[in-house]
Amino acid sequence: MLTTLRSVLVVLAAAAVAVFLAPAASAEPVQVDGAGATFPYPIYSKWFSEYNKLHPDVRINYQSIGSGGGIRQLTNQTVFFGATDGPMTAEQLQAAPGRVLHFPTVLGAVVPVYNLEGVDAELKFSGPVLADIFLGKITKWNDPALAKDNPGVTFPAGEITVVHRADGSGTSYIFCDYLSKVSPEWKTKVGVATSVNWPAGIGGKGNEGVAGLVKQSPGSIGYVELIYALQNKIAYGSVRSFDGEFVRASIDSVSAAAAAAAKQMPPDFRVSITNAPGPNVYPIASFTWLLLYEKPRDKQRSRMMVDFMNWAIHDGQKFAGELGYAPLPGAVVTLEEAALKKIKAE
Amino acid sequence: MSARGPRGASSGGGRLFPLLTGLVAVLVPCLVAGIAATLWWESLLSIREFGLHFWRTSVWDPVAGQFGAFPFIWGTLYSSFLALLLSTPIALGIAIFLSDLSPHRLRQPLIFLTELLAAIPSIVYGLWGIFVLVPLVRSLESATPAWLRGTPFFAGPPLGVGLLAASLVLAVMMIPYTASVAREILKAVPSTQREGAYALGATRWEAIRMALFYGRTGIIGAIMLGLGRALGETMAVTMLIGNNPKASLSLFAPQYTMAAVIANEFTEAADELYLNALVEIGLVLFLITVLINALSRLLIWRVGSERRARAPRPVPATAG
Numbered sequence: 074m075l076t077t078l079r080s081v082l083v084v085l086a087a088a089a090v091a092v093f094l095a096p097a098a099s100a101e102p103v104q105v106d107g108a109g110a111t112f113p114y115p116i117y118s119k120w121f122s123e124y125n126k127l128h129p130d131v132r133i134n135y136q137s138i139g140s141g142g143g144i145r146q147l148t149n150q151t152v153f154f155g156a157t158d159g160p161m162t163a164e165q166l167q168a169a170p171g172r173v174l175h176f177p178t179v180l181g182a183v184v185p186v187y188n189l190e191g192v193d194a195e196l197k198f199s200g201p202v203l204a205d206i207f208l209g210k211i212t213k214w215n216d217p218a219l220a221k222d223n224p225g226v227t228f229p230a231g232e233i234t235v236v237h238r239a240d241g242s243g244t245s246y247i248f249c250d251y252l253s254k255v256s257p258e259w260k261t262k263v264g265v266a267t268s269v270n271w272p273a274g275i276g277g278k279g280n281e282g283v284a285g286l287v288k289q290s291p292g293s294i295g296y297v298e299l300i301y302a303l304q305n306k307i308a309y310g311s312v313r314s315f316d317g318e319f320v321r322a323s324i325d326s327v328s329a330a331a332a333a334a335a336k337q338m339p340p341d342f343r344v345s346i347t348n349a350p351g352p353n354v355y356p357i358a359s360f361t362w363l364l365l366y367e368k369p370r371d372k373q374r375s376r377m378m379v380d381f382m383n384w385a386i387h388d389g390q391k392f393a394g395e396l397g398y399a400p401l402p403g404a405v406v407t408l409e410e411a412a413l414k415k416i417k418a419e
Numbered sequence: 420m421s422a423r424g425p426r427g428a429s430s431g432g433g434r435l436f437p438l439l440t441g442l443v444a445v446l447v448p449c450l451v452a453g454i455a456a457t458l459w460w461e462s463l464l465s466i467r468e469f470g471l472h473f474w475r476t477s478v479w480d481p482v483a484g485q486f487g488a489f490p491f492i493w494g495t496l497y498s499s500f501l502a503l504l505l506s507t508p509i510a511l512g513i514a515i516f517l518s519d520l521s522p523h524r525l526r527q528p529l530i531f532l533t534e535l536l537a538a539i540p541s542i543v544y545g546l547w548g549i550f551v552l553v554p555l556v557r558s559l560e561s562a563t564p565a566w567l568r569g570t571p572f573f574a575g576p577p578l579g580v581g582l583l584a585a586s587l588v589l590a591v592m593m594i595p596y597t598a599s600v601a602r603e604i605l606k607a608v609p610s611t612q613r614e615g616a617y618a619l620g621a622t623r624w625e626a627i628r629m630a631l632f633y634g635r636t637g638i639i640g641a642i643m644l645g646l647g648r649a650l651g652e653t654m655a656v657t658m659l660i661g662n663n664p665k666a667s668l669s670l671f672a673p674q675y676t677m678a679a680v681i682a683n684e685f686t687e688a689a690d691e692l693y694l695n696a697l698v699e700i701g702l703v704l705f706l707i708t709v710l711i712n713a714l715s716r717l718l719i720w721r722v723g724s725e726r727r728a729r730a731p732r733p734v735p736a737t738a739g
Contacts, residue, residue, distance in 0.1 A: 270480035
């Protein structure tokens with residue numbers, strides 16, 4: 074009995090030692106860990122695998138745990154880089170042990186999606202109307218405000234079912250950021266955050282949750298990232314821009330929003346580009362940022378990440394379109410090249 | 420020492436084994452205490468800020484830093500108890516059929532299929548709920564007559580998602596747990612009990628009722644096991660309940676549960692107070708689960724002591 078127990082223990086111990094030793098012996102590539110936003114996860118994972126093909130010695134490991142989690146882990150220095158959909162607040166920057174720099178990587182757009190039987194025309198939304206719908210003030214599809222934006226469309230009399238994100242997300246942040254700029258009431262009553270106290274509607278989990286609920290519920294309206302609306306073939310409306318034209322989200326109209334912002338880009342890149350001025354500019358768009366310390370302790374990994382970033386803002390941009398993101402405009406790339414030189418990698 | 424192990428003190432196993440088993444037995448209570456302590460510690464900020472108001476207030480506003488857990492507590496208890504109400508008769512029916520009434524050849528396949536329900540991942544239940552159950556519930560809600568819709572229990576537009584859809588899926592998820600434990604309990608009722616009942620001229624139904632009565636502590640335990648499953652269920656519920664933190668009596672209204680809000684908002688909560696409030700929801704859920712378990716223990720204990728008090732009369736007749 075005891076001898077069996079002993080031999081079992083010996084085997085277990087040997088197995089444990091083997092498990093611990095094996096990766097250490099074969100681990101040649103350096104692993105760089107990062108965590109953060111889920112919104113850019115598809116393109117980040119594409120980038121990391123493409124970059125690994127070019128540089129087999131670098132393996133970048135990214136956990137898409139959410140912007141909040143990414144900022145938290147970066148602050149605690151449990152990861153080397155973070156990623157976020159909403160720029161870090163002054164308070165969060167203060168809490169970090171070193172100076173954190175923001176680097177825009179790509180752009181995304183959020184579109185209003187709807188499910189309205191009997192209406193084939195593509196709907197148009199002006200900002201205040203969209204805000205009033207999500208505030209629960211416009212509750213019927215045949216509201217005069219909607220009719221005014223959509224001449225020639227006959228709306229049914231049904232109730233509007235508002236669908237929003239239940240989980241905290243950068244998508245909500247961008248959408249609320251836009252609504253705050255076009256509706257003073259939204260700004261004071263609800264505000265901007267990854268999760269807010271939604272005045273109306275039901276919550277779906279994730280982009281796919283919102284897309285699913287909208288697809289299923291007649292008379293519903295929600296908001297998702299552009300790529301999800303395209304993939305799920307849900308009708309999405311155009312939104313009135315700062316200049317007053319109704320613009321449909323596309324790679325071009327989103328990049329135009331960024332180009333407009335590049336002219337007054339603050340040096341730390343923490344900028345909101347919702348409701349940006351200019352012709353053919355889609356108003357519900359945003360950068361997504363990668364976060365790096367200016368003076369990291371680990372110089373080797375720092376060099377690697379700077380090299381990766383230089384690749385991502387140039388060669389990496391060609392992967393953006395197919396994944397539903399808009400590439401960075403040239404002016405922003407030039408600014409970022411200079412900013413990357415600030416990182417003390419030596 | 421030598422009296423304990425068959426091979427005496429010379430082999431260390433005699434001492435090692437009780438030590439080892441004792442250690443793992445202590446480990447679990449330590450873990451539970453550790454979890455409670457961590458939840459308390461990590462939510463101190465929110466506990467200090469809101470105190471008992473946290474349990475009573477209904478505003479959940481991460482932007483303004485206002486946190487009240489009442490809608491989540493309400494939604495968790497409402498959906499779980501409604502699911503309990505829906506699932507218990509079905510689960511007990513299954514258990515009775517399988518233990519007493521089912522033809523022999525049907526029994527094993529039915530047991531297997533019932534227990535298979537427990538093996539389905541909750542995300543699959545959620546997807547099934549979204550694609551099958553929600554449209555059904557929506558048409559049921561649309562067909563509800565106006566006089567019923569006027570009552571607070573069926574108020575609101577027919578959304579499909581909401582408390583009713585979530586409770587229905589929870590009920591399905593609870594059935595295998597309650598049914599298989601209740602079946603084991605009924606099987607464990609000594610056959611002399613049933614034979615005695617038949618000997619006294621009882622009908623089949625009366626004999627089954629007697630068996631249910633005999634095993635009632637175990638059956639309460641089986642129901643509580645199902646309830647525990649419902650209280651903590653996250654994924655399937657969040658996909659179906661509508662995630663709206665407004666407490667309502669209406670079965671048609673979108674509501675929210677504690678487990679769902681933690682799962683939804685934890686990853687993006689960067690603010691300290693917000694994070695603490697979410698952990699405090701976890702603490703509240705933990706306390707409520709402990710409380711419900713304690714109550715069910717108490718119920719079992721009371722029912723058990725009642726039986727012990729009554730025991731002297733029937734036992735000599737059947738124990739033989």
